[in-house]
Amino acid sequence: xxxxxxxxxxxxxxxxxxxxxxxxxxxxxxxxxxxxxxxxxxx
Numbered sequence: 001x002x003x004x005x006x007x008x009x010x011x012x013x014x015x016x017x018x019x020x021x022x023x024x025x026x027x028x029x030x031x032x033x034x035x036x037x038x039x040x041x042x043x
């Protein structure tokens with residue numbers, strides 16, 4: 001594998017990993033919001 005292909009592969013893997021992390025964080029935030037919304041007001 002030449003350096004250009006290896007660099008392109010690494011860049012793509014890094015991009016996919018970063019996007020996966022963003023999706024995971026958004027999912028946690030969304031489900032946390034749903035959890036507290038379903039509990040209603042605590043008075």
